[in-house]
Amino acid sequence: MRPAPRPQQASFEDLGRPLVGTTFVVVDLETTGGAPADGGITEVGAVKVRGGEVLGELQTLVRPDSPIPPAVQVLTGITPAMVAGAPSAAQVLPSLLEFARGAVLVAHNARYDTAFLAAACRRAGLEWPKPEVVDTLALARRLIGRDEARDHKLGTLARLFGTATAPDHRALHDARATVEVLHALLERLGNRGVRTLEDLQDFAAAAPPARRAKKHLALGLPSAPGVYLFRDGRGRVLYVGTSVDVRRRVAQYFTASETRARMTEMVNAAAEVVPVVCATPLEARVRELRLIAEHSPPYNRRSKDPERATWVKLTAEAWPRLSLVKQVREDTAAGAEYLGPFRSARTAEQAVEALHDAHPLRRCTRRIPRAPRPDGPGACVLAELGRCGAPCLGVERGGQDAAGYARVVEQVRASLRGDAGAALEVGRRRMLALAGEERFEEAAAARDRLEAFLRTAERAQRRAPLQALPELVAARRCTPEPGWREGGWELVLVRHGRLAGTTVTPRGADPVPHVAALRATGEAVEPPGPGRAGLLVEETDALLAWLDQPGVRLVSLAGAEGAQAPPWALPVRGAGWARHRLGTAGTAP
Numbered sequence: 400m401r402p403a404p405r406p407q408q409a410s411f412e413d414l415g416r417p418l419v420g421t422t423f424v425v426v427d428l429e430t431t432g433g434a435p436a437d438g439g440i441t442e443v444g445a446v447k448v449r450g451g452e453v454l455g456e457l458q459t460l461v462r463p464d465s466p467i468p469p470a471v472q473v474l475t476g477i478t479p480a481m482v483a484g485a486p487s488a489a490q491v492l493p494s495l496l497e498f499a500r501g502a503v504l505v506a507h508n509a510r511y512d513t514a515f516l517a518a519a520c521r522r523a524g525l526e527w528p529k530p531e532v533v534d535t536l537a538l539a540r541r542l543i544g545r546d547e548a549r550d551h552k553l554g555t556l557a558r559l560f561g562t563a564t565a566p567d568h569r570a571l572h573d574a575r576a577t578v579e580v581l582h583a584l585l586e587r588l589g590n591r592g593v594r595t596l597e598d599l600q601d602f603a604a605a606a607p608p609a610r611r612a613k614k615h616l617a618l619g620l621p622s623a624p625g626v627y628l629f630r631d632g633r634g635r636v637l638y639v640g641t642s643v644d645v646r647r648r649v650a651q652y653f654t655a656s657e658t659r660a661r662m663t664e665m666v667n668a669a670a671e672v673v674p675v676v677c678a679t680p681l682e683a684r685v686r687e688l689r690l691i692a693e694h695s696p697p698y699n700r701r702s703k704d705p706e707r708a709t710w711v712k713l714t715a716e717a718w719p720r721l722s723l724v725k726q727v728r729e730d731t732a733a734g735a736e737y738l739g740p741f742r743s744a745r746t747a748e749q750a751v752e753a754l755h756d757a758h759p760l761r762r763c764t765r766r767i768p769r770a771p772r773p774d775g776p777g778a779c780v781l782a783e784l785g786r787c788g789a790p791c792l793g794v795e796r797g798g799q800d801a802a803g804y805a806r807v808v809e810q811v812r813a814s815l816r817g818d819a820g821a822a823l824e825v826g827r828r829r830m831l832a833l834a835g836e837e838r839f840e841e842a843a844a845a846r847d848r849l850e851a852f853l854r855t856a857e858r859a860q861r862r863a864p865l866q867a868l869p870e871l872v873a874a875r876r877c878t879p880e881p882g883w884r885e886g887g888w889e890l891v892l893v894r895h896g897r898l899a900g901t902t903v904t905p906r907g908a909d910p911v912p913h914v915a916a917l918r919a920t921g922e923a924v925e926p927p928g929p930g931r932a933g934l935l936v937e938e939t940d941a942l943l944a945w946l947d948q949p950g951v952r953l954v955s956l957a958g959a960e961g962a963q964a965p966p967w968a969l970p971v972r973g974a975g976w977a978r979h980r981l982g983t984a985g986t987a988p
Contacts, residue, residue, distance in 0.1 A: 416596040418585060422449045423533070424499040425581065427573040428512050431463050432471045435518035438464030440488050441477045444570030445498060446578050453578070457498050458571040460485040464522075475568045489523035492516075499530065503596065507553045507577050509534035531596070535577055537603045538584045556580045601654045609667060614653040616672045620646040626675040626686045629698075631668050636694040638665050641687040645674050665698040678901050679889050681945050685898045688937050708740030708936075709747040711754075713815065719808050720761050721751045738815050740936055741855055749851035756848065757825040758811050817860055817970030819853060819977035827981070849981065856974035862939045864967045866896035866927050870957040871967070872914055875950050877903060890954075892917050894924035896939040914954060 425446045431439030440461045447454040460477070462485045472478050495516075506512040509532050520527040539551040548555050553566045553576060562579035564572055585593075593602055601611060620627070625645045629638040642648035652666050675690075677683040691699050712724045713736035723744060727737050741747035755762065814822050826849035833842035865871070871893040888910045892900040900921035904913045927935050945951065956964040969975060 417594060418596060418599060419450050421596050422447065422454070422502040423505045423581070424448075424502040425505040425574050425578045426495075426499070426512055426516075427506065427570045427577060428515055429475050429477060429568065429570050430471075430515060431465050431467050433465055435514040436522075438488060438519060438522055439467075440491075440515055440519060441467060441475070441482055442570040443491055443495060444572070444574040445495060446571075446574045447498065447502065448578055451582060455498070456571065456574075457495060459491055459494075461491050462487050464488075477569075488519040489525075492519055492523055492525055496520075496525070496528065500528075502530070503533055504530045505533045505535060505577065505581055507534070507573075507580070508536045531600070533581075533599060534603060535581050535584060538588075538599075539580070541602065542584055542587050553577060553580065556583075597650055597654065610653050610663065613666055613669065614650065616669065617646060617650040617653065620649055620672065620674050621676050622646045623676050624680050624683050625677045626683050626690060628673045628675070628690065628694075629665060629669040629696075630671050630673060632670040636690070636696045637669060638662075638696050638698040639687055639690045639694065641680075641683040643680055643683075645676070661698055678903055681889075681891065681941070682898065682901045684941050685938055688941065708742075709744045710737050710739035710741070711747055711750055712737050713808070713811055716766065718761060718804060719811075720764070721754060721811075722764075723747050723751070736812055736815050738852075738856060738859055741851075746851045746855070749848040750855060753822060753826060753848040753852040754811060754814065756829060756845070757814065757822040758807055760807060760811060815856065817973045819856060819974045820972050822849065822852060823977040823980055846981070850978070853974045853978045853981065857978055858940070860969060860973045860975070861943055862896060862936065864965070864969070865893065865939055865943060866935065867965050868893070868895065868956060868967055869926075869964065870894050870899075870918070870955075872918065872954040873946055874910065874914075874952050874954050875945075875948065877906075878950075888913075890914060890917050891942075891945065892921040893942055894921065895926050896935050896942065897922075897924045898938065898942060899924055 425448065427444045428440055429442035431437070431441060433439045441463050442460050443458065445457040447456070460482050462482045464487075467477065467479055467482075504513070513532060517527040535553075535556075536551055539556055543551060543556070543559070548559050553573060557564075557566055557576045557580060560580060560583040562576050562583075564575040564579065566573040566576040585599075588599065588602065591602070593599055601614075622644050624641075624643045626639060626641050627645050627649050628636050631637055640648065649672055652662060675683075675686060677686060691701075708725070710724050710727055712722045713719050713734075714722055715730050715733040715735040719734065724737075727739075728735070731737070738750070739747070741750065754760070810821060826845060829845045830842045830849075833839070833845060873891050873893070874888045875891075877887060877889055887904045887906045887908055890902050890904065890910065890913060891898070900917050902913060902917055904910045956967060958964040
């Protein structure tokens with residue numbers, strides 16, 4: 400039997416972010432009363448507080464983009480003359496967003512205020528930062544019963560708690576009143592064990608008790624980039640995930656913000672969470688892919704069973720053909736060629752149709768010998784195939800045009816490996832002809848077939864050079880972003896398309912010795928065999944995405960046993976080039 404976990408004393412830091420150290424920005428808006436998209440903000444008021452102390456205030460009138468109705472003028476006292484010379488929302492928002500940067504946003508009926516702010520950001524071309532939000536209305540509904548107050552309006556709550564500032568539909572006054580209401584509600588929540596921001600959000604959202612009871616599983620987890628594994632009581636892996644902050648991400652599974660039915664079922668079955676700390680988010684992503692492939696967790700939808708994907712195969716027969724397969728076999732030396740993996744069998748079928756459009760390969764599935772059988776022309780298999788309409792076999796010339804068919808097969812190989820010119824030209828001519836006849840649906844179908852082939856071929860042609868490289872070292876300067884360890888350079892070692900090692904150098908240190916150490920201690924990786932092609936795809940794609948980021952620098956390329964490294968380059972007329980040209984189909988070249 401597995402030993403019971405030892406009890407441990409949890410600190411506030413383990414449980415979440417203490418409320419006493421959390422910075423809140425309490426905001427209130429006055430508007431014209433219309434929809435958020437109308438741009439009807441007339442006044443903004445905000446108060447920044449932490450630990451019960453006011454750190455700053457912001458207030459300004461705003462010139463709205465829509466008229467102020469007379470009833471609203473009477474309610475707020477804000478007239479068109481007052482806002483005629485005021486700044487627009489686009490001018491006010493940068494100051495407000497900077498004032499609230501890094502803080503938790505608080506409002507009474509927060510959905511209303513945040514909807515107006517998000518809409519104003521869109522109109523101004525600014526990014527809405529999607530801050531964490533606390534709604535005092537939601538808290539009051541859970542804490543204040545009808546025996547204490549007839550409703551939960553801000554004015555009613557202000558009278559109940561005896562706030563020093565009375566709300567009067569002016570933004571700064573209402574924001575000040577909301578600050579006092581917030582503090583009064585937090586005092587009541589202290590008796591209910593709410594000590595952290597996560598507790599507060601959980602209480603407001605009314606997470607189910609069974610889910611809240613599992614929150615202890617997040618205790619002691621590291622606040623660092625890494626992978627986390629949910630296990631059941633028998634040690635079986637239920638779910639694998641990754642985050643730049645493992646502790647915070649795992650804690651979210653036990654709150655009401657997690658509404659997915661599958662995740663609720665998984666949390667109910669979970670007995671422990673195992674963290675795997677990683678040096679960088681890239682390492683965490685790769686380890687996640689490997690763990691999912693190893694354990695096939697029942698609650699992971701993506702990245703499971705990569706070896707079961709669909710591939711297009713050019714068969715290793717006397718008269719090769721295209722076939723859909725679920726496994727990459729070790730028959731490439733015999734002449735087989737594979738393209739994939741495809742995200743669905745339907746997409747793979749479209750790619751096969753695009754190749755058939757461009758190349759006269761046979762479509763029948765019969766096994767054909769290299770020469771006619773000696774028992775007469777009537778028994779010749781190739782002659783019998785004259786009825787199937789396959790133009791590739793040249794049956795009208797006796798059914799023995801093997802040289803011509805071999806040329807067709809080599810053209811198909813070229814299309815799969817790096818020359819998509821033939822498929823592109825045939826596909827474009829077909830689309831233009833169909834469009835000229837106003838058969839637009841058929842033209843769109845032809846384009847979809849060609850795009851299905853080119854999209855997967857492009858990904859495959861990007862992976863192949865990286866998987867062929869015995870070693871690549873790249874670096875990226877660390878930036879002040881979530882999930883980055885404090886340091887100078889993130890170093891990445893790639894061998895044959897797999898992550899062989901990664902580290903972060905100390906700030907200001909010479910990275911050269913760290914590169915040498917990384918190369919000396921990195922994982923040994925064998926060249927990928929055909930049978931493991933499906934397992935490498937997502938990992939190689941993740942590495943390529945990292946290498947494509949701005950600021951990544953190539954440190955070195957190395958070949959096997961000191962030999963010259965193979966070229967890391969894409970084919971000139973490859974699928975990427977063809978996709979770019981396909982985007983201009985129908986126009987002059």
